[in-house]
Amino acid sequence: MADDTTNTGAPADVAAAPTTTADTTATTSTTSPPVTEGQPAAASAPAPEATSTTTEATAPESKPVAPETYDLKLPEGSLLSAEAVQEVEALAREAGLSNEHAQKLLDARESALAAHVEKVQAEHDQRWQKEWPEAVKNDPEMGGEKYEATVRNAQKVMARFASPALKDALTASGYGNHPEMVRMMSSIAKAISEDVFEPAGGQSAGTKQGGAGWYNHPTSQHAA
DSSP: OOOOOOOOSOOHHHHTSOOOOTTTOOOOOOOOOOOOTTSOHHHHSOOOOOOOOOOOOOOOOOOOOOOSSOOOOOOTTOOOOHHHHHHHHHHHHHHTOOHHHHHHHHHHHHHHHHHHHHHHHHHHHHIIIIIHHHHHHTOTTTSGGGHHHHHHHHHHHHHHHOOHHHHHHHHHHSGGGOHHHHHHHHHHHHHHHHOBOOOTTSOOOOOBOOTTSOOOOGGGTSOO
16 A cells, blocks of 8 residues: 655745735835826926026125215304314215205214213303302302302493403303402402592591492592
8 A cells, every 4th residue: 555645844945935014124214196097107207496596696795986066054143163164065975965965964973062061051051150259159258148249240341341351251151250369359349449548648537438439549639
């Protein structure tokens, strides 16, 4: 009786077949847009985004051209001199400013000067109208109980010896109220009131000329 032998071993080619596992297989997927039937695949691929770089040619800025002549005007009573106007014109021409902008530059300088003068004047008014009279009132030699007499004596000296031009200058400037000016005039008044007239021959009159009498030069009242 013939033996029927059943081969249970795996065929050689089957045994040699490679075994693939999930952890040893690397899958790279590329997502592509679906291909439409009848359309070549190459045509369906997205076209690369067109990047256009536009370089704008920047022309160098040309220097503004100043007018041939400027017509700049100052307000009436302006404190700016003609030289100041010429300086503004030179600056405007160098910068290539129009007449309009040059006028604005001149107006700005005028405003700045006017504001400065106003500030200085206000400070000076504060001094001669308030600070200087207060200084005289508080002075130990001229102020206190002596203040009224000091003022009267100073006014007498001014009335008698100051020329109209000097009076106007002291009044306009306010320096007639300066403590040292008042001190000087007060000292003159005292010196005059204490002066004693000695007539010719050396005999003293024994009279002091002061107050309302005031001292006059001898030749105006007595013969030599």
